[in-house]
Amino acid sequence: MPSNYDAELDAMGLACPLPVLRIRKALAVLSENQILYVIATDPGSLKDIQAFSRITKNELLEAYETEGKYHFIIRKRVSTN
Template sequence: MPDYDAELNAIGLPCPLPVLRIRKALQTLEGGQTLYVVATDPDSLKDVEAFTRITENELLEAREEESKYHFVIRKGMTPK
């Protein structure tokens, strides 16, 4: 598994908690650092995509594997 600057386990959290936890976790990172997230909420796929788009963070990876959703997000260089 690649090295990430931070990891977030959002397994079992219902919408909108995964995105809220992602927002909080990204606040602890510097611009350009990466966050790995795993979630089980089926809505997280579209929610995380929308969140990264409107916050100018970069969604590097989004995939579903064995009913889990895996994301890699790079924090944007400008504060949002």
């Protein structure tokens, strides 16, 4: 498990679209450039979170699977407003 993150989200046991919805909510309270660590068990979360990051412009720093658990490290994007 990574240690350099600002917040952690446990999305284990949640099925699509709940992991992405919880990530959106968790990122909303973080400041720009802060890091969110997510762990999920839904195999579809890999594809869903990659798409979410691309669409929202949040940076997916890492995405990997170990022993049926999917780990994601996401950096909150910097606003361009």
